[in-house]
Amino acid sequence: MTVKQQHNLTAKMLKLLGLVGALGIAITTVACGNQNNVASESEANSQTNAVENVKPESIQVADVKPLAQELQGKPVLVDIYATWCSGCRKIKPALDALKQQYGDSVNFVVLDVTDKGTTETAEAKAQKLGLESFFEANKAKTATVGILNPDTGEVLKLFQKNPNKADYAEVLDSAIAAQKAS
Structure with missing residues (x-):
């Protein structure tokens, strides 16, 4: 395997790892959202502080x-x-x-x-x-x-x-x- 191929493989793995991390954060955010459906961002902010x-x-x-x-x-x-x-x-x-x-x-x-x-x-x-x-x-x-x-x-x-x-x-x-x- 050439150095360029190794670099491309490493870049792909890092990108995949980043996507998995983002997905994990998204799932955690949804799970910790106390199962409230929020219609808008302003409503979300008011619910957080209300x-x-x-x-x-x-x-x-x-x-x-x-x-x-x-x-x-x-x-x-x-x-x-x-x-x-x-x-x-x-x-x-x-x-x-x-x-x-x-x-x-x-x-x-x-x-x-x-x-x-x-x-x-x-x-x-x-x-x-x-x-x-x-x-x-x-x-x-x-x-x-x-x-x-x-x-x-x-x-x-x-x-x-x-x-x-x-x-x-x-x-x-x-x-x-x-x-x-x-």
Whole structure:
């Protein structure tokens, strides 16, 4: 093989490697996009920076019922989490601060959907805790945090990609006060 042929072969291999790398980045970007279809680039930018507060009445949960005994007496904060999710990393500091602030006054539940194995474990955990309906409705929506009433299983508030600790605290304070009043 001549030097020129070796150079051409090397150039082709580098080009192929670059294409494979670009394809890998594209696949990762799509997979980490939290499965949201975005109509335009401006909408994509606003979605990245926007905080979504989903109305609980818009949640389709078939069988709302009391949660497991171990969750009774305190509001339940459920985090749908994945290690590859940028939104999850964004809200983590707020959730960590809430755990410090509320301690044992709130039940914190993390359902990890990083991969097939962790999703299966999360599904079993959700079933054990009476959260199977919530999990089924939200398992594909990483960076989703729900605050639930343990007595009824009702979603009091559903947040998506919200890094604002005060928004969570407002709902938790109200839920704690309601628990004490009942």
